[in-house]
Amino acid sequence: MGDLLDLLTVWMPRQRWYGTKGRDPRLTLVADEELVIPGTRVLLVRDEAVTPASVYQVPVSQRDPDAVLPGSLIGPAGDGRVWADAVTDPAFTDLLFHLVTEGGAGATGDGRFIGIPLTAPPATTAIAVPARVLSGEQSNTSIIFRPEGAAPVICKLFRQVNAGVNPDVELQSALAVGGATFVPAAIGEVRGTWTTADGDEATGSLAFAQEFFDGVEDAWRVALLAATAGDDFSAPARALGASVARMHVALADAFPTVAPDAEVRARVAAAWERRLAIAVSEVPALSPYADRIRQVYADAVAAPWPPLQRVHGDLHLGQVLHTPANGWVLLDFEGEPLRPISERRSPDLAVRDVAGMLRSFDYVSGAVADDDGAAVRAWVIAAQQAFLSGYAETVGAGQTAPDALLAAFELDKAVYEAIYETRNRPDWIGIPLAAIGRLAPLTA
Numbered sequence: 001m002g003d004l005l006d007l008l009t010v011w012m013p014r015q016r017w018y019g020t021k022g023r024d025p026r027l028t029l030v031a032d033e034e035l036v037i038p039g040t041r042v043l044l045v046r047d048e049a050v051t052p053a054s055v056y057q058v059p060v061s062q063r064d065p066d067a068v069l070p071g072s073l074i075g076p077a078g079d080g081r082v083w084a085d086a087v088t089d090p091a092f093t094d095l096l097f098h099l100v101t102e103g104g105a106g107a108t109g110d111g112r113f114i115g116i117p118l119t120a121p122p123a124t125t126a127i128a129v130p131a132r133v134l135s136g137e138q139s140n141t142s143i144i145f146r147p148e149g150a151a152p153v154i155c156k157l158f159r160q161v162n163a164g165v166n167p168d169v170e171l172q173s174a175l176a177v178g179g180a181t182f183v184p185a186a187i188g189e190v191r192g193t194w195t196t197a198d199g200d201e202a203t204g205s206l207a208f209a210q211e212f213f214d215g216v217e218d219a220w221r222v223a224l225l226a227a228t229a230g231d232d233f234s235a236p237a238r239a240l241g242a243s244v245a246r247m248h249v250a251l252a253d254a255f256p257t258v259a260p261d262a263e264v265r266a267r268v269a270a271a272w273e274r275r276l277a278i279a280v281s282e283v284p285a286l287s288p289y290a291d292r293i294r295q296v297y298a299d300a301v302a303a304p305w306p307p308l309q310r311v312h313g314d315l316h317l318g319q320v321l322h323t324p325a326n327g328w329v330l331l332d333f334e335g336e337p338l339r340p341i342s343e344r345r346s347p348d349l350a351v352r353d354v355a356g357m358l359r360s361f362d363y364v365s366g367a368v369a370d371d372d373g374a375a376v377r378a379w380v381i382a383a384q385q386a387f388l389s390g391y392a393e394t395v396g397a398g399q400t401a402p403d404a405l406l407a408a409f410e411l412d413k414a415v416y417e418a419i420y421e422t423r424n425r426p427d428w429i430g431i432p433l434a435a436i437g438r439l440a441p442l443t444a
Contacts, residue, residue, distance in 0.1 A: 004075075004083060005045065007076075008043075008045065012027075015159075016138055017138065017140060017160075018159075019054060019160060020049050021423070023049045028046045029044075030045065030055060030196075031044035031195065033112055034107060035095060036095065036105075036106060036107065036108055037095055039062035039063070040062075041059070041060055042057065042058075042060075043060060044057055044192065053197060055194065057157065057159055057160075058085070059086035059157070060074060060083050061083070061092055062077045063082060064081060068082060068088075069084075072088045087133055087143060087157060090128065093143055094127065096157070097131070099190050100115055100153075100187055100188030100190060101115075101117055102115065102117060106190070112192060112194075113190065116188055116189050117188040118187060118188050118189065119185060119188070129145050129146070131145050131146075140159050141157045141159060143155045144212055145209075153210070155207055155210075156168070156207060157207045158206055158207065158208070160337075161192070161205065163204045164345065166205035166334060167310075167313065167344055167345055168205075168208055169189050169208045171251065171310060171333040172184070172208075172210065172333050173189075174254045174255070175250055175254070176210075180247070181326045181327075186209075186210055187209035188208075190205075190207040213321055213329065216322060216323050218317065218321055219240065219318070219320035219321070219322060219328065220320075222322050223383070224364060224368065228368050232382070233382070236322075237361075237390065239390060240357070240390065241357075241387040241390025241392075241393075242393065243328040243330065245393075245394035246394060247353075248309070248311065251311065252309045255309065257308060257309045257347060260349075268301075268349070269297060271339075275412060275416060276293055279415045279416075279418050279419050282419055282422050283419065286418060286436065288442060289442065293411055295440075296408050296411050296440050297408050299407075300404045303402045303405050306350070306351075306401060309348070311348045311352055312330065312333055312356075313339070313348065314356065316357060317357070317360040317363075349401065350401070351401035351406050354409070355406060355409035355413050358388075359413045362384075363431055365379075366430065366431040410435070414432040414439065418436070
């Protein structure tokens with residue numbers, strides 16, 4: 001596998017899902033599963049170019065060069081064949097579909113690559129299932145399956161993998177099993193086993209399949225169109241707030257909650273400070289606001305806190321679909337990619353999700369052309385207020401977080417955005433910087 005690892009060292013940095021931009025990978029093979037498909041393997045490679053090291057999933061297949069789609073070519077494999085990303089190989093996608101819908105072992109070895117169905121298999125007998133890989137994803141690879149005689153399915157192949165059940169699988173499955181209509185139905189998952197840096201064995205989520213909603217728009221697109229047209233968005237925003245509240249109530253019922261003692265408060269405050277330190281070092285324009293930001297955080301630590309619970313963790317308008325039958329449907333429960341997995345799995349404050357959605361509405365103001373900005377700013381404020389009203393009415397009296405805590409989480413999210421935009425979309429940096437100026441004004 002040495003030659004293939006060398007090829008991956010060159011190929012992986014060109015993939016959108018590779019998280020350590022600007023550095024060459026330092027790869028170690030931690031799992032190599034030969035699948036039941038000849039010439040196809042699932043590799044798990046540990047990249048020590050970043051601390052802590054990341055583990056990536058890379059399915060590969062040996063193919064004829066003329067059968068490889070652009071962007072999928074990894075490099076030569078010998079005997080006139082090449083290594084390619086297996087997600088564009090129909091043999092691999094067929095196996096993946098049957099694993100998540102019917103279960104069973106996908107590898108030839110000792111059961112280290114296992115499909116686990118979560119619902120009854122679809123009513124199809126087709127062996128070959130049409131599949132299309134979605135483009136534009138940042139951290140994973142999603143494949144849409146359209147089995148003959150059955151409803152479409154979308155399967156997310158996790159590129160970065162961690163020991164334990166992925167929060168996307170864990171939370172969404174629990175909500176779906178509980179009868180929630182504000183998440184897609186869970187179809188099935190694939191789990192794999194590999195060796196950790198300490199020499200121990202770890203098992204974690206490799207893929208997750210769920211119901212696919214055809215021909216629908218996400219909430220970002222719906223909101224953007226409404227803001228551009230100047231249409232009142234209060235009713236949809238209120239309904240969205242209600243859906244988010246129902247999610248929080250259901251998660252609090254399904255998983256343990258944690259009392260916000262001094263240790264918990266200190267841990268959350270430390271995460272705020274850690275993120276702020278990174279932001280100040282990478283975004284010089286934030287430096288004048290650092291003291292004011294810390295004061296907002298201090299006010300939040302001193303305020304009353306509700307119990308901590310499992311939350312979405314990365315909620316924004318792009319994580320919500322508008323469906324004719326179910327209304328607003330929430331997706332992608334993995335949490336923020338830049339947060340450590342231990343934080344994303346831990347009970348958190350529900351207000352994090354509320355703040356994330358408020359920040360997402362604010363981003364509409366940066367995406368809509370407006371000569372003076374007043375009209376779209378008014379649209380954003382009205383949508384935010386309606387969202388908060390719908391949330392409060394549904395979650396119940398006395399169950400919302402105090403204003404000081406909401407302000408701190410809004411500010412922390414804006415700080416996160418400042419880091420993200422500086423690294424990925426410098427032209428958008430003005431949106432989080434303007435929000436930080438409103439939430440932590442220098443004249444206060």
